[in-house]
Amino acid sequence: MVNQKLVGFEVKRIRADFPILDRETQPGIPVIYLDSTASSQKPIAVIEAMNVFYRRSNANIHRGVHTLAEEATALYEEAREKIAKFINAPAAKQLIYTRNTTESINLVAHTWARANLKSGDMVILTEMEHHSNLVPWQMLKSERGIRLEFITVTEEGLLDLDSYRSLLDQNPKLVSFTHMSNVLGTINPAEEIIRLAHEHGAVTLVDGAQSVPHFGVDVQKLDVDFLAFSAHKMVGPTGIGILYGKQDLLENMPPFLGGGDMIKSVHLQEFVANELPYKFEAGTPAIAEAVGFGAAVDYLTSVGMDAIAAHEHEITEYALERLEEVPGLNVFGPNSQDKGGVAAFTFDDLHPHDIAQILDRDGIAVRAGHHCAQPLHEKFGVRATTRASFYLYNTKEEVDKLIEGLYKVKEVFN
Amino acid sequence: MDDLYREQIIERYKEPHYRGHLDPNDIQFEDDNPLCGDHIEITLRVDKDDKVVEAAFDGHGCAISQSSADLLVESIHGKALDEIKSMNKDAVLDLLGIELGHVRLKCALLSLKVLKAGVYGLGEANDDLVA
Ligand SMILES: Cc1ncc(COP(=O)(O)O)c(C=O)c1O
Numbered sequence A: 001m002v003n004q005k006l007v008g009f010e011v012k013r014i015r016a017d018f019p020i021l022d023r024e025t026q027p028g029i030p031v032i033y034l035d036s037t038a039s040s041q042k043p044i045a046v047i048e049a050m051n052v053f054y055r056r057s058n059a060n061i062h063r064g065v066h067t068l069a070e071e072a073t074a075l076y077e078e079a080r081e082k083i084a085k086f087i088n089a090p091a092a093k094q095l096i097y098t099r100n101t102t103e104s105i106n107l108v109a110h111t112w113a114r115a116n117l118k119s120g121d122m123v124i125l126t127e128m129e130h131h132s133n134l135v136p137w138q139m140l141k142s143e144r145g146i147r148l149e150f151i152t153v154t155e156e157g158l159l160d161l162d163s164y165r166s167l168l169d170q171n172p173k174l175v176s177f178t179h180m181s182n183v184l185g186t187i188n189p190a191e192e193i194i195r196l197a198h199e200h201g202a203v204t205l206v207d208g209a210q211s212v213p214h215f216g217v218d219v220q221k222l223d224v225d226f227l228a229f230s231a232h233k234m235v236g237p238t239g240i241g242i243l244y245g246k247q248d249l250l251e252n253m254p255p256f257l258g259g260g261d262m263i264k265s266v267h268l269q270e271f272v273a274n275e276l277p278y279k280f281e282a283g284t285p286a287i288a289e290a291v292g293f294g295a296a297v298d299y300l301t302s303v304g305m306d307a308i309a310a311h312e313h314e315i316t317e318y319a320l321e322r323l324e325e326v327p328g329l330n331v332f333g334p335n336s337q338d339k340g341g342v343a344a345f346t347f348d349d350l351h352p353h354d355i356a357q358i359l360d361r362d363g364i365a366v367r368a369g370h371h372c373a374q375p376l377h378e379k380f381g382v383r384a385t386t387r388a389s390f391y392l393y394n395t396k397e398e399v400d401k402l403i404e405g406l407y408k409v410k411e412v413f414n
Numbered sequence B: 001m002d003d004l005y006r007e008q009i010i011e012r013y014k015e016p017h018y019r020g021h022l023d024p025n026d027i028q029f030e031d032d033n034p035l036c037g038d039h040i041e042i043t044l045r046v047d048k049d050d051k052v053v054e055a056a057f058d059g060h061g062c063a064i065s066q067s068s069a070d071l072l073v074e075s076i077h078g079k080a081l082d083e084i085k086s087m088n089k090d091a092v093l094d095l096l097g098i099e100l101g102h103v104r105l106k107c108a109l110l111s112l113k114v115l116k117a118g119v120y121g122l123g124e125a126n127d128d129l130v131a
Helices: A011-016 A044-057 A067-086 A101-110 A112-116 A135-144 A161-168 A190-199 A247-252 A287-303 A305-325 A352-360 A374-379 A396-413 B007-014 B063-075 B081-085 B089-096 B102-120
Strands: A024-026 A095-098 A122-126 A147-151 A172-178 A203-207 A226-230 A241-245 A263-266 A271-273 A329-331 A342-347 A367-369 A385-389 B027-033 B038-046 B052-060
Touching (some): A044 A287, A067 A287, A095 A101, A101 A112, A101 A135, A101 A241, A122 A135, A135 A147, A161 A190, A172 A190, A305 A342, A305 A396, A342 A396, A352 A385, A352 A396, A352 B063, A352 B102, B007 B063, B027 B102, B052 B063, B089 B102
Parallel strands (some): A172 A203
Antiparallel strands (some): A226 A241, A263 A271, A329 A342
16 A cells, blocks of 8 residues: 655545545446546535525626626626635736636637737747647638747757747747646746746736646736636636736737627627726626636635645656556656646557556546647657546545556557 | 457457558548547459459557458458448447447547548548448
8 A cells, every 4th residue: 555645635535525536437446537637526615606506696697786696796706806816816807707728818819919910920839739829829820920939848848948038039929838738747937938028028828727726826926918727627617717817918908709798888880898807708607607616716725726736746756656667658748846747658559549448447537649739749759648637636546546557458458 | 358348359459451551442542530640541442343352451540440440341342332332330330349439439430431431432531421
């Protein structure tokens, strides 16, 4: 048995908060959930917050004066305040509810970028981006003729900051990059990247889909201009995410979708856009999901982001150690020092689908494919990887099960 | 061991009987599964009565996609092209003798999709071919 050293919290107690972790995928086979990078599980507190909202307070928000509408509006806005506090935003109105990280990035590409970028303008991205921070810019490239340049990724899976510095000298307008890679696990030096961008007059966007869930992210300390993240990866519900932006940027951006709520007044021929953040929130939003998002942030805060990060670090370090023992297995990305709770690997020449499917027989949930980072896989010369990822509820015993499972995979294909 | 990785499938994956590329050929088609990048090419030689006299597949991918390609190619030897046109997903599932979930079904049906697109002489394969 592995000695379960406890860092800041007792995993067993955390696990009791997540009902799904009790389920069996087949009789006698408990689920071992190693796919939180794709989407995390949800604690009772989040499930119940949404449940109670629908049972007690449900109504459309804003403009309603009846009790339920008042309550729903208050809950929706309280959640925004909680999330704002969670990332240390100066004001809650700088947080725009979106559907997810992807929509948040698209919002910036549609509004800020269309108002500020013209043909030939340069946008710096990195080779480790998720498709959601690539395709919106590629679309703008074909529409506008903007120029895309990429910070290269080294063999170990780190950003090559020299390549960044040489791009900075070419007058970039925007630097948009992931805080943490969902494949390599690399945690990028966001503060430095942002400082350098600002020194060169560029606006910055951080894809926080993998950072905000896993360690404390402070938008003022980072001095980031835009930050995008999703609730579903941070123990919250699907269908809701955040775009944080600096106030002057948001105020000067044209609206995104047109319709109700995003207007101050509407006439037959024109409209006046609403104030922040409603200017960017057209139509009835995901109200119960916002309430669930607020509860998720409360939950993470009560556990403590530092404790979560420390726990994940310990599990990841242990997992990397154990994975290294498996002959023919190769983990991508840096060692645990610069790495979040992600281990994407190849295993002999076994196909990730086969690996994942055989692991599933033991209840082990991992992901197989290019994880929406096809260019990164091309860079490393592989079509697909198998990815195990860890969150606050994972244990070393689960890592042990993964390793046993991998040996079984090998047996099947001996 | 569960059905999905029963012996026949693993055997065919490790040592396929019909891996190769026919050159010259009468029909050639290839396609990918965008979900995982699996790739299948099928080449056929047909006689004057439009019956398959020789068939081969090439490509890369998971055990399910590759073994089903091998089994499918084996099963069409001697078949008329019109018969191939009327094959549907059940033909492949019968060959594999297993049940498949939504995601893996795509792996299993890639070869049939490629085969039918080739036989119909289509420019592009589509999922309706294996509905
Ligand atoms: C780094 C990164 N960026 C963006 C996304 C997209 O998140 P969503 O699908 O919630 O929009 C993900 C999720 O997989 C991710 O890992």
